[in-house]
Amino acid sequence: MKFTQTEGKNRTDRQKVIGKATPRIEGALKATGKATYAYEWHDIAPKPAFGYVLGAAIAKGRITSMDTSGAESSAGVLAVVTAENAGPLDKGNFNVVKLLAGPEIQHYHQAIAVIVARTFEEARAGATKIKVRYASEPGVYDLEVAKETAVKPPARWGNEPDSAAGDFAGAFAAAPFKIDATYHTPAHSHAMMEPFASIAAWKGDELTVWTANQMIAWSRADLAKTLKMPPEKVRVVSPYVGGGFGGKLWIRADVLLAALGARAAKRPVKVALPRPMMANNTVHRPATIQRVRLGAGKDGKITAFAHENWAGNQKGGSTETATLASRALYAGANRMTSNRNATLDLPEGNAMRAPGDAPGSMAFEIAIDEIAEKVGLDPVEFRVINDTQVNPEKPAQTYSTRKLIQCLKTGAEKFGWSKRNAKPGAVRDGNWLVGLGVATAYRGAPTMNSGARVRIESSGRVIVETDMTDIGTGSYTIIGQTAAEMMGVPLDRVDVRLGDSNFPVSAGSGGQFGAVSATSGVYAACLKLREAIATKLGVAADTLEIDDGFAVAGSKRVALGEVAGTEGLSAEDKIEFATDREKHLHYTFGAHFVEVGVHAITSEVRVRRMLAVCHAGRILNPPAARNQIIGAMTMGVGAALMEELVVDKKVGFFVNHDLASYEVPVHADIPHQECVFLDDEDPTVSPMKALGVGELGICGVSAAVANAVYNATGKRVRDYPITIDKLMRT
Amino acid sequence: MRPFSYEKAATPAAAASAAAKNPHAKFIAGGTNLLDLMKLEIEKPAHLIDVNGLALDKVEATPEGGLRIGALVRNTDLAAHDKVRKDYPLLSRALLAGASGQLRNKATTAGNLLQRTRCPYFYDTNQACNKRAPGTGCGALAGFSRQLAVIGTSNTCIATHPSDMAIAMRALDAVVDTVQPDGAQRHVAIADFHTLPGDKPQVENVLKPGELITSVTLPKPVGGAQVYHKVRDRASYAFALVSVGMIVQKDGTGRLAVGGVAPKPWRVEAADAELPRGAKAVAAKLFAGAKPTHDNEFKIALTERVIEASLADLRRA
């Protein structure tokens, strides 16, 4: 099914199941430990051997010699696989650095061997007996230094690195109010609960991997390419994923090394990355340095808007495009943005929840607060004044829906914003200085083609199969709701099967396109199945009604199971989005409100209250959407106050590579969080009339915390995270 | 992790003598620190002596009016103990500021005193670290040292002792009771128990080979108002950037020990004497001779502020 034009009325509008608060249909399995995560396929891949990954001890250079004999003769060791004996390997399209290195080392903890043994302990003990000699080479690890040699990166996902409209320089020079400030955001670790983990098993020349992955089809293709084998011979299974945040969009060392280890040991092999290897072996959100210049008139209207960004990555890696949101979020005729990418020898940088916009908004949403103060306007009011319904770079392009003003005003009202004292440092509660901050949340609502197969069984049950993944986001439930709505059955008569490359290729989970795209694919398959039912009943599809498990057409009323018969009845289709994306901008919006307390003497920061008011099209399952937003708010508090992968610029690695030293928020850091969705439907994007919510919540929230800290203390920290030492120095 | 042999000791003296016989033996109590370090090949004992069966899990009054805390009393139980809450609230608060509920359920009094540093380079066996691998250099001094010590350090090591409990014990003038392999007992003032790195950062205390901690004795209660203020990058479940354990009497005199700043619980009697004159005077004495790095020099000013905040809290209470 092609989606080409704005959707009219359709069956999803009934909202008998869609849009209703629905507990997760797989929740009980998870709560009782019966959902099989990647490392837990004990029944299907019994008695696997264990693979332990050995990471490079240097950041850059070469292995000059590697003696594996000690490991090979170590108790229980079945095989040791290195680049030397692994056989010829290619590299996946989405991988920048090699997943099994040698002799060249591209970054710290890059995998150089997998030791396979009968038990995990034996594999780990074997790993310590490998003797490696290296020749280190000097590397570049300091973005501040590398920035000077950064270059213009190629366009990615259709986004040019630079943009301009009007005359920024002239307008900035002439502006009565202006700011020019530079912001730093550090590298972040996905720090998802489930580490990278896989089990691999070979049957002849066919490979099955049970793994933790967001994008089944991409990863099947990349694993096959890396192993130089046909994709049809690779099956990827990943029905439950314990968090991904973008880190699991592509294959990593665990799955490749499990496959190689299983081939060498001639039995199934499981590999999980130990937590201390996660930060340096895998990918991270790259650090950025961002300069924002804003000019505004006496009326508070932005006249000049410049946002420049510098980030770094391994050679051939993508850049963290922090300026994309700045191009169209606020009005202003004169503007420019640019992105420059430096080459760094740190681990590979890649996508993490709201790539670009999360760190970008950390910078420019502070800048907006700064200019609003200069102009003497309330920051909510300032954002309202600078609202735009068109793309300010290309005014012919309009937003499909944009209710930012309503988000801001609703939030301000609910949060008690009018009580905010605009003068920083003026409100005290005992030893605590109290401040309020606001910021806009803004994130694109892309779509991806997505397929599904839907079957009715003779029992009347509806089975949905798609390679869509559920990374903790609630895909099972919204897909089930979609099928239930479309096929006229209660939700408990729907079985949803996900995350298997034997199923039709879906959008996968990423870029907050998963929910809207995957459910649209199911919608398309259901329409096809309805046609098949009509054909079978010999009626016209548009006269067919299906409700409560019965197909009704004219005087006919037949139970779905009966229509399906013993063979069952099935249909497969995919949604192909052919919407003219140039006509509209498709975005989701929100307003974050945060109250913090900052200890007047010690500068300790405590977040006291948080509210997000969002609009993101039709909300398919309100508690799941809320869960996404408050989870992202929590992540944003981490980015604001504590999260940083610290670079040792001499050795060239992330030093704090475990969860004791890379601190993420704990319960005690997170106060009452509220999330409100405005009533909304966007028929221009998909037949589901939904947009995405998975990434919206993290955009802007860190800046709202920073702005609240400023309001509390008068201290403007532009270098994240806002830790005590920085507050003391400011 | 290396293969190891294992035994359960029958008596404290038997445990000590078994340990003395095997230079690669270690005691294991809660295991919350030791097992982590063994998995990472930082500790490599060939033999483990399990002390959990020893009857060292009681909290008893001493004839002197103090409290004897068995080496195996769990941090959770100690923090919740009536007498501790009433007479030594500083200790209770310090314990509860440490680790997490689950860890405190396992962690023991002796194990807590002997836990090793949290320096990230100590934890990564690819990095230089004089404490883990003497003579290899100090990765932190040349690298990232924000968490590390500002005073009591040496050119070889600037690691901190991470215990919260020990800060309270230092302020309370606790005594560490031990038994030696020959059965003889020793009583070491906590001030003398932990050592400074000097040129031997791998040595962290005065215990002799095989010597087992049997209890920690607190002298009779000193009264006063007691606070433990721990400052860290998140609100819970993190090691201190700086922590202050302080006891102040009605007349303004008192004592304090500071965590997160030194290789041992940091107390300077001359600084105690400055308490009536306020935070600035105290900090000046506490940090005389401090050698902070660029990354961690804020700890000195921060400690002063935490002392000031603690004093303010006490004044209000």
Ligand SMILES: Cc1cc2nc3c(=O)[nH]c(=O)nc-3n(C[C@H](O)[C@H](O)[C@H](O)COP(=O)(O)OP(=O)(O)OC[C@H]3O[C@@H](n4cnc5c(N)ncnc54)[C@H](O)[C@@H]3O)c2cc1C
């Ligand atoms: C994630 C995490 C966070 C933490 N956060 C904090 C924190 O915020 N604050 C804090 O203070 N602590 C913290 N801890 C440390 C925790 O308090 C210690 O791990 C615990 O107290 C150690 O006690 P244990 O009984 O488990 O010791 P074990 O691990 O069993 O032993 C530790 C050492 O003591 C030796 N030993 C044990 N008993 C004896 C004895 N009777 N005589 C002689 N030697 C003995 C052992 O041989 C070993 O060398 C944290 C730990 C973890 C894992």
Ligand code: SF4
């Ligand atoms: S500070 Fe001490 S523990 Fe840390 S790297 Fe240096 S020697 Fe090792």
